[in-house]
Amino acid sequence: MTTPAVTVSPKASAVAAARLMDGHGVKRLAVVDHDGRLVGIVSRRDLVKLFLRGDEAIAAxxxxDVLDRSLWVDTGDVRVDVRQGVVTLSGRMERRTEAAIAVRMVGRVNGVVGVGDRLTWKTDDSKWEGR
Incomplete structure (x- = not known):
């Protein structure tokens, strides 16, 4: 153990706990309430389990969440394939910028280790044609 103990609040996010562990070089954090009382211990393994997800869960x-709810554009022609945490998006979208946004958003899903972009688009709106 380190002295003083490295602690985290029960309300801290998993990312905040992971950064705290990394920053202090510790494998476990004491979880303490607002009075400083120990309420639990969080380990690296606990945090890693949050990000280790099956391919089906990631694809779902x-x-x-990303294609059907978050993008607000037609994604009916987009296919999703996940193998060992690598998501491949293929198919067609209306605009190039929307396809790029989809790829970035998918990369932020917990458990995704990479994104393969095989999307095509109908309109290349990536260049601004100012006059």
Missing amino acids: EVRD
């Missing part, structure tokens, strides 16, 4: 979140 990409389809349901």
